[in-house]
Amino acid sequence: MASLSAIGLVDTSEWINDLVLVSAFSRVQFDGAPWVLVLATIAVPTIGGAIVGLITTRLIRERRPLGPPDTIFAVQTRKKPPSLKSGIMSTIAALVSLGAGASVGQYGPLVYLGTLTGSLVNRIKFGIGDIQAVAISCGVAAAISTAFNAPITGLIFAHEVILRHYSLRAFASVTVASATGYVIANVIFDRPSLFRVEFAGVEHGYEFLLFAVEGVLAALLAVSFMKLILMSSALASKFPIRSQWLRPAIAGLILGIVALQIPEVLGIGKEALRFATIGGAFEINELAILVIAKTVLTALCIGFGFAGGIFSPALLIGILGGALFGMVWPILLPLDNSGIVPYAICGMMAVTSPVIGAPLTTILVVFELTRNYDLTIAAMVAVVFSNLVSAPLFGRSLFDRQLNNNFDFDLSEGRDKAILRLEYISKYMSQDYITVRADDNIATLKTTLAHHNRSEAAIIDSNGRFQASIDLQDVVELSDDTKLSQVKCPDKLTFDENTSLWDGFELVQNFIGESIPIVDSASAKLLGVITEGGIIAAYMSTVHELRREENETV
Amino acid sequence: MKRSSFLFCLWLLSVFPVTSMAMAETLSVVSWGDTYEKAQNATIFKPFSISSGVTVNVVKYSGSIDGLVKRAESGGWDVIDMTEDQAIRACEQGLLIRLNPEEIIIPYRNTDIEEDFMPGSFRDCSIAHSVYSSVVAFDERAFKGEKPEQIADFFDLKRFPGKRAIRRDPSDILEWAMIAEGIPIRQVYDLLSTERGMRVAFARLETIRDQIVWWDKPQEAAKLLAEGKVSMAAGFNDGFFDLANEKNMPITIIWDAQIMDYAVWAIPASSKNIELGKQFIGFATTIDRMAELAEHIPYGPSRMSAFGRVGRHWKSQVQMREHLPNSSSNYKRALRRQSYWYTRTSALRHRRFNSWLRNRK
Numbered sequence: 001m002a003s004l005s006a007i008g009l010v011d012t013s014e015w016i017n018d019l020v021l022v023s024a025f026s027r028v029q030f031d032g033a034p035w036v037l038v039l040a041t042i043a044v045p046t047i048g049g050a051i052v053g054l055i056t057t058r059l060i061r062e063r064r065p066l067g068p069p070d071t072i073f074a075v076q077t078r079k080k081p082p083s084l085k086s087g088i089m090s091t092i093a094a095l096v097s098l099g100a101g102a103s104v105g106q107y108g109p110l111v112y113l114g115t116l117t118g119s120l121v122n123r124i125k126f127g128i129g130d131i132q133a134v135a136i137s138c139g140v141a142a143a144i145s146t147a148f149n150a151p152i153t154g155l156i157f158a159h160e161v162i163l164r165h166y167s168l169r170a171f172a173s174v175t176v177a178s179a180t181g182y183v184i185a186n187v188i189f190d191r192p193s194l195f196r197v198e199f200a201g202v203e204h205g206y207e208f209l210l211f212a213v214e215g216v217l218a219a220l221l222a223v224s225f226m227k228l229i230l231m232s233s234a235l236a237s238k239f240p241i242r243s244q245w246l247r248p249a250i251a252g253l254i255l256g257i258v259a260l261q262i263p264e265v266l267g268i269g270k271e272a273l274r275f276a277t278i279g280g281a282f283e284i285n286e287l288a289i290l291v292i293a294k295t296v297l298t299a300l301c302i303g304f305g306f307a308g309g310i311f312s313p314a315l316l317i318g319i320l321g322g323a324l325f326g327m328v329w330p331i332l333l334p335l336d337n338s339g340i341v342p343y344a345i346c347g348m349m350a351v352t353s354p355v356i357g358a359p360l361t362t363i364l365v366v367f368e369l370t371r372n373y374d375l376t377i378a379a380m381v382a383v384v385f386s387n388l389v390s391a392p393l394f395g396r397s398l399f400d401r402q403l404n405n406n407f408d409f410d411l412s413e414g415r416d417k418a419i420l421r422l423e424y425i426s427k428y429m430s431q432d433y434i435t436v437r438a439d440d441n442i443a444t445l446k447t448t449l450a451h452h453n454r455s456e457a458a459i460i461d462s463n464g465r466f467q468a469s470i471d472l473q474d475v476v477e478l479s480d481d482t483k484l485s486q487v488k489c490p491d492k493l494t495f496d497e498n499t500s501l502w503d504g505f506e507l508v509q510n511f512i513g514e515s516i517p518i519v520d521s522a523s524a525k526l527l528g529v530i531t532e533g534g535i536i537a538a539y540m541s542t543v544h545e546l547r548r549e550e551n552e553t554v
Numbered sequence: 555m556k557r558s559s560f561l562f563c564l565w566l567l568s569v570f571p572v573t574s575m576a577m578a579e580t581l582s583v584v585s586w587g588d589t590y591e592k593a594q595n596a597t598i599f600k601p602f603s604i605s606s607g608v609t610v611n612v613v614k615y616s617g618s619i620d621g622l623v624k625r626a627e628s629g630g631w632d633v634i635d636m637t638e639d640q641a642i643r644a645c646e647q648g649l650l651i652r653l654n655p656e657e658i659i660i661p662y663r664n665t666d667i668e669e670d671f672m673p674g675s676f677r678d679c680s681i682a683h684s685v686y687s688s689v690v691a692f693d694e695r696a697f698k699g700e701k702p703e704q705i706a707d708f709f710d711l712k713r714f715p716g717k718r719a720i721r722r723d724p725s726d727i728l729e730w731a732m733i734a735e736g737i738p739i740r741q742v743y744d745l746l747s748t749e750r751g752m753r754v755a756f757a758r759l760e761t762i763r764d765q766i767v768w769w770d771k772p773q774e775a776a777k778l779l780a781e782g783k784v785s786m787a788a789g790f791n792d793g794f795f796d797l798a799n800e801k802n803m804p805i806t807i808i809w810d811a812q813i814m815d816y817a818v819w820a821i822p823a824s825s826k827n828i829e830l831g832k833q834f835i836g837f838a839t840t841i842d843r844m845a846e847l848a849e850h851i852p853y854g855p856s857r858m859s860a861f862g863r864v865g866r867h868w869k870s871q872v873q874m875r876e877h878l879p880n881s882s883s884n885y886k887r888a889l890r891r892q893s894y895w896y897t898r899t900s901a902l903r904h905r906r907f908n909s910w911l912r913n914r915k
Contacts, residue, residue: 023747024747024748024751025747027747028748028895028898029895030898031899031901270741271744271750271751278735278754281753282750
């Protein structure tokens with residue numbers, strides 16, 4: 001199902017491309033009427049942008065297009081993904097964006113389409129616990145496998161980017177989904193694969209050193225690309241235009257104007273992708289301009305709210321950058337080389353890998369699409385160096401940064417921490433505590449505590465607000481008729497309703513006492529308490545649950 | 555009483571077209587002349603006359619739209635054999651009538667005609683009847699050891715030296731130049747649509763410029779090869795087939811990257827015999843007629859059910875199926891010409907081609 005809808009999305013957007021003169025194939029047929037082309041080039045992305053803007057702001061509850069970060073969040077936290085309606089509208093917005101030639105990718109929307117299908121399946125109750133993550137991953141794998149015509153890539157992508165763990169249960173189902181997608185794409189519909197290159201082999205050992213250098217440079221390109229996207233989003237939100245829906249239209253207008261000079265910036269640029277591996281198709285300066293234009297315009301389109309992914313623009317920027325590298329270094333360093341093909345492919349993967357945070361996927365996609373062992377090894381070297389450089393500079397991927405910015409969900413220090421940070425301690429609190437009023441005296445406190453066999457109580461003022469927690473030790477030296485409000489209690493640890501299990505666990509390490517009060521941050525009312533043991537139990541159960549998921553068999 | 559009068563009406567209805575057919579004495583069918591026309595005459599025109607009593611008046615034309623505009627009405631043309639791209643253009647200019655295959659084609663048993671015919675056979679004003687192709691052929695005598703096998707070899711002067719015969723026209727050769735660059739067949743037209751694609755194609759062509767012998771008339775391609783003036787030639791598959799089959803020359807066709815075209819039937823808007831013309835097309839596309847035509851000339855029937863019936867060449871007894879462009883082994887790496895694209899980009903391609911011819915780098 002995910003696979004079929006993926007084919008549908010790709011074909012429909014291509015059909016729109018032909019219809020509205022975005023594709024080169026349709027443009028060249030208007031050779032005799034240049035003004036039609038000029039008009040279409042400017043009007044189509046602009047109007048497309050306005051439509052996308054309207055859909056996003058009026059029909060999607062989240063008021064932004066959905067993408068892989070939403071998928072990752074839903075899978076990791078087992079929260080429900082955004083509603084079906086938002087998902088469908090987001091897909092339509094992506095279709096319009098791609099159709100109108102926005103410089104965005106198709107795989108992001110495909111991943112979300114896979115998520116949508118997966119979560120639909122999840123609605124059917126199978127009586128199997130927490131199947132959502134697996135169902136969604138299956139959808140994603142099928143969509144990617146279909147789009148790339150590469151089942152292993154689909155499988156690894158779903159694990160590396162979405163699931164982030166390898167349990168047999170997930171692995172088995174995702175493999176089946178991925179293979180199904182491949183069968184549908186390849187056997188039933190006979191889809192062409194993204195690219196095929198003829199490549200004899202890497203001829204010289206020293207070229208591997210160059211691949212590593214290329215990886216480092218690619219990382220810098222990838223980091224600038226991602227930073228530009230974040231900057232462009234920030235810029236868009238500060239943009240002095242009240243109607244939010246006009247933002248994509250502005251990006252579309254700029255895109256259209258640039259496209260008059262450089263038509264390759266329109267759409268996902270499959271023609272440019274193809275030419276990058278053909279020596280002599282591009283001049284060096286053309287490549288340089290195109291890399292810059294594509295990077296900036298993609299950041300602009302994404303930041304200003306066109307719906308679409310970053311995967312395919314990263315592939316394109318990477319392959320063009322790689323071809324550029326392959327053309328420039330022999331000038332600086334006159335040595336024999338194996339042509340621009342390996343450099344183009346390495347560049348493609350070395351830029352893409354840090355952007356989507358998937359080194360294994362990008363290595364395997366080379367293997368699957370080119371079936372060329374030499375190229376795969378070359379890409380592997382470049383990808384690894386690229387990730388090594390980009391991780392400290394930017395983080396694991398753009399998705400993870402977006403998750404951090406939009407959801408305050410930080411996967412950079414592992415799944416455990418990210419999920420523990422999302423679990424609130426208040427979920428585990430107990431109502432088993434003693435309260436005393438601030439105008440009570442110590443005698444009352446003592447009898448109450450003795451009656452309940454406790455040594456600690458919470459002081460509440462006349463408005464029901466929490467004042468402090470008081471311990472028998474605090475009052476041993478005071479006379480019985482001292483008012484509790486006059487007692488100086490040492491500051492003790494309190495939590496509020498937003499304290500996460502992670503923070504709680506860190507803080508409780510220095511805590512001595514019976515239980516920790518959880519106080520509402522707004523009303524200062526006491527919500528409940530949690531004991532040290534309670535925190536440890538909650539921590540352990542969450543971590544155990546994660547481990548169980550990661551080790552599930554069937 | 556009522557029942558018998560009803561039957562009488564039915565009888566009238568069924569007989570009427572036949573009688574009206576008999577009254578129209580002649581039907582003007584326009585075709586290409588030469589071997590092709592002879593083959594059509596033997597396998598379609600004569601049998602049609604015999605079965606319907608209509609005299610078929612065969613007119614020869616060059617295939618251009620100009621000819622259609624000038625001569626169709628004055629010459630009383632009724633049915634025309636056209637290339638698909640010309641038919642599309644003529645249809646857009648309103649020179650042809652619209653055809654509904656459902657009412658023209660006689661179905662074979664219960665097969666759906668849409669499925670029986672090759673994809674894209676039915677256009678607004680035309681019905682494809684045969685598949686022919688542009689291919690590259692080589693002279694076995696020119697290459698003693700390794701033989702060329704794929705289109706890239708046509709551009710490889712190192713491994714396969716010798717002159718190349720190419721049509722002086724921007725069709726076919728640009729596509730082949732792209733495929734020789736390693737571009738997948740499916741993407742050829744997408745990439746050729748870009749300025750860069752054109753540049754890549756012409757750059758490839760530049761590498762063999764000095765070895766090109768240009769030809770203008772289709773027969774010349776085979777002739778150049780036969781006379782040993784070139785070692786490889788690009789041309790239509792029937793010319794090469796004739797050389798090998800009828801003149802026993804050691805000529806081999808490279809089917810890799812063959813560019814397939816449809817020959818189509820169409821009816822000019824000026825025809826006075828439209829109904830009869832439709833009946834003719836129906837007759838000409840019956841599977842027996844199609845199969846028999848393919849036993850005379852190596853043009854594949856556009857109809858699957860007819861393809862299965864093709865047997866041996868009527869004279870040389872060569873098994874014909876393997877010599878047809880749409881046989882399963884030849885079809886594997888075929889490029890189907892995108893006729894709409896072709897029609898629309900004709901001016902651009904000619905402009906680029908002529909400027910390339912003039913400006914030697």
